[in-house]
Amino acid sequence: MGSVNPTDSYKDRMAKSIVKEAEARGALKPGMTVLKATGGSTVSSLAFICAAKGYQFQVESSNAFSLEDLPTMQTWGLSFDLIHSPSAPSSVITKGHTEMHHVEGIGSGFMPPHLDRNLYDEARAVTEEARTMCPRLAKEAGLLVKTSPGLNVAAAIALVKQLGPDRTVATVAVDTGL
Secondary structure (H helix, E strand, O other): OHHHOOOOOOHHHHHHHHHHHHHHHOOOOOOOEEEEEOOOHHHHHHHHHHHHHOOEEEEEEEOOOOHHHHHHHHOOOEEEEEEOOOOEEEOHHHHOOOEEEOOOOOOOOOOOOOOOHHHOOOOOOOOOHHHHHHHHHHHHHOOOOOHHHHHHHHHHHHHHHHHOOOOOOOOOOOOOOO
């Protein structure tokens, strides 16, 4: 469960492992800065681990990054450069071609090479409605989540409306709003 980790994300263990391995190889030493070129919950986890171990942490990210995450990460000493760019491409899995969006952590614009389409029945495109789902989940269900889980819940609600009230739909929220 992610909630037993310091930032409530399973990615805390991954971030700790990345830093620990870099230290063991001698690639990361006291006084150095860790640089991450992305956004999302991995950044929160790395910001926390770097703060705990005394490293400066620099993030370079496009404006697809969830700006709501910045205050928490800045308390851990995060240095952040926002690179303004068009929305990231997505929809390859759901529509077969790329479209633009502003949701970090999803849709890299290509078909993942290890994706086995036999393991799922359907992929659904969900738009910016996930951003409005996040505050709704906080207010109505007491769940503090980021945009990716908001997408999951929005898709689950759409599916249960399609299937009807006698069906059960489950989804996953892999991180919190930290």
